[in-house]
Amino acid sequence: MEHNILIIGGNGLVGKTITRILQKRNPHINIFIGGRKGGKTDKELKIDVTNPASLQVIVHKKINMIILSVNDKADHVLHFAIRNKIDYLDITKPTPDLMKAYSIARKAEMNSRIVFSSGWMGGIVPGLVNTLSKDTDDIQETNLFVYYSVKDLAGESSAHFMAENVAVPFYRYKNDKPVSIRHFLDAETFDFSFGIGKRSAYNFDVPDLYILNHIERIPDVTVKMTYNSKFITWLLGTFQYLRIFSILSLKERKMIFGSSGNGDLAAFEIVVKDKTGEKKLSLQSTKGQAELTALSAVLHTEELLRNPHENNVYFSHQLHEPLSLMEQLNSYETININITQ
Numbered sequence: 483m484e485h486n487i488l489i490i491g492g493n494g495l496v497g498k499t500i501t502r503i504l505q506k507r508n509p510h511i512n513i514f515i516g517g518r519k520g521g522k523t524d525k526e527l528k529i530d531v532t533n534p535a536s537l538q539v540i541v542h543k544k545i546n547m548i549i550l551s552v553n554d555k556a557d558h559v560l561h562f563a564i565r566n567k568i569d570y571l572d573i574t575k576p577t578p579d580l581m582k583a584y585s586i587a588r589k590a591e592m593n594s595r596i597v598f599s600s601g602w603m604g605g606i607v608p609g610l611v612n613t614l615s616k617d618t619d620d621i622q623e624t625n626l627f628v629y630y631s632v633k634d635l636a637g638e639s640s641a642h643f644m645a646e647n648v649a650v651p652f653y654r655y656k657n658d659k660p661v662s663i664r665h666f667l668d669a670e671t672f673d674f675s676f677g678i679g680k681r682s683a684y685n686f687d688v689p690d691l692y693i694l695n696h697i698e699r700i701p702d703v704t705v706k707m708t709y710n711s712k713f714i715t716w717l718l719g720t721f722q723y724l725r726i727f728s729i730l731s732l733k734e735r736k737m738i739f740g741s742s743g744n745g746d747l748a749a750f751e752i753v754v755k756d757k758t759g760e761k762k763l764s765l766q767s768t769k770g771q772a773e774l775t776a777l778s779a780v781l782h783t784e785e786l787l788r789n790p791h792e793n794n795v796y797f798s799h800q801l802h803e804p805l806s807l808m809e810q811l812n813s814y815e816t817i818n819i820n821i822t823q
Contacts, residue, residue, distance in 0.1 A: 488549070571783060633744065658695070
């Protein structure tokens with residue numbers, strides 16, 4: 483069977499990285515790039531997610547699978563994929579948009595694989611959580627700690643998300659109940675691996691909060707992050723404490739979060755508490771977040787191509803055996819994973 487894969491948002495940072503990794507590992511696949519301006523070749527398609535009519539070219543090109551790496555707030559691409567029985571992998575949605583899209587997909591008649599991969603770093607965290615306990619029903623608490631470097635390459639979508647949502651409350655989960663919190667508050671000192679050391683980490687919203695509680699049924703879930711610059715971390719916490727974000731315009735908030743460096747490492751740590759005690763998984767991407775997110779998307783794509791998963795709605799970690807996912811990540815040349823108890 484010929485595999486024709488379309489990457490919408492393929493001209494962005496993560497989209498280009500997905501293309502590079504996917505093509506290198508799977509040279510037999512036909513990769514099409516979708517963008518608002520189109521291109522000069524027959525594999526560069528003019529697609530605007532805000533214009534449903536532009537999606538018709540997907541049928542004409544006999545696309546088997548869509549990888550969405552641009553935010554489609556109206557879910558035009560999701561509806562199109564379901565209606566035309568095309569496999570779909572979305573790596574872009576913030577928590578509220580993910581919940582809405584998941585509800586749409588669950589109510590639809592399913593004749594393709596619809597995969598939501600919008601959690602931290604391409605949705606791999608829940609899969610890695612499941613490597614730390616023999617039975618996920620035994621997990622009582624999961625905490626994700628994120629280390630982000632301002633020197634890392636960053637795409638526009640992550641900066642825009644923070645600018646739009648930094649002043650909006652979100653939820654963590656305690657005793658299986660939502661607790662309303664805000665970004666960059668409730669500091670907790672955490673000792674990061676890979677030579678990073680002790681840092682103050684603050685509230686941070688990622689879809690894994692929802693996924694780990696609602697899908698994996700873990701009663702206590704938190705996510706906190708720190709920047710490589712202790713001053714920036716402190717400053718953002720101060721801005722939130724004084725509610726300065728609430729009075730800044732969207733343009734001004736975009737200026738704060740919109741900087742991007744030339745590349746740096748990224749790291750996160752998962753701490754799981756179950757009946758046997760506490761375990762920690764530490765992951766480092768020496769080429770940064772975009773590389774890891776793109777690799778995760780490629781691993782999900784390869785899993786869909788390789789194995790006959792039934793037509794259904796999935797979160798990306800549900801496609802994989804947890805240990806297999808971890809081994810594939812750890813075998814990549816720029817990924818390091820350590821597990822401690």
